[in-house]
Amino acid sequence: MSEKKTGPGSHKKRSLSGRYLFVTITVLVLISIYAAYKLLDVENDVAPIRVSVVVEDSGNLRWGAFMAGIEQAASDNNVEITTVTTSLFDKSSDRDALIRQEKADGADHVITSPGEHIYPDPAEQVGHLFNMITEDYGQDLTDRTFIFFGADPKDEYDVRRMDYLAERIRDAGGNIKVRITRPYDASSFLKSSKRSDIVVALDDRALSDCAQYMSEKKGRKRKLYGIGNSPANVYYLDHLVISGMVVTDEFTRGYENIMYIINASDADVIVSSYPIRPEEIYEKDNQKLLFP
Secondary structure, three states: OOOOOOOHHHHHHHHHHHHHHHHHHHHHHHHHHHHHHHHHHHHHOOOOEEEEEOOOOOOOHHHHHHHHHHHHHHHHOOEEEEEOOOOOOOOHHHHHHHHHHHHHOOOOEEEOOOOOOEEEOHHHHHHHHHHHHHHHHOOOOOOOEEEEEOOOOOOHHHHHHHHHHHHHHHHOOOEEEEEEOOOOOHHHHHHHOOOOOEEEEOOHHHHHHHHHHHHHOOOOOOEEEEEOOOHHHHHHHHOOOOOEEEEEOHHHHHHHHHHHHHOOOOOOEEEOEEEEOHHHOOOHHHHHHHOO
């Protein structure tokens, strides 16, 4: 039987083979790393989607949570945000002209208001308001008088919300003395309507206007309820000027506006609203809504 040769030459062949395998693996690893880097580099070179945000009275702090949601979604999805500074629009044509200008300046999309495709359920909001009122006054509202403050009489959403609440109040026997829409002077209306028991403000600005007047008014107290979320209204709620406030999840509302664009969606999104009483402000879940 022949013996297997194990001389110096065989060791050299093994050594060369091992080195070759090591070099091959190293080269393949480097190629993989380089390919991954180039892939990421290509992805980073993709131009961001340009979105202009046009919300009425953009400097108002009520938009804080909404804008925080937009900015978070933009950061998550390679979107470049431009916030357009605006005041209160005197007419819808002013807003339309601003939208056209933003598109002419290169915006891929324009978010014109938080309620265009992403909005709270008006029936849910009204239900929360009505429940807080009847918790305080009982289910029978006979002989109770109301003043409503709304927003834009040309806005179908605002009108529908006011109509829903008016129907529920009347069905319970309440008397709606007047329904006031913009433009208005809250203090003048409240001063001249001394017989009203309950004031309901259906948007954030109306609520803060009413709260400011009622916080300074001495003598007979009327209860104030409304829909809002601004720091001013949280303050008035905390100081018992507002008896109950319905708050929409504005952070989610802002985030979903960007996702609506990213996903090229054609389905509206309903966001939730929550009733908050003064004593409930500092509950954990409510703090997330009020102080995002």
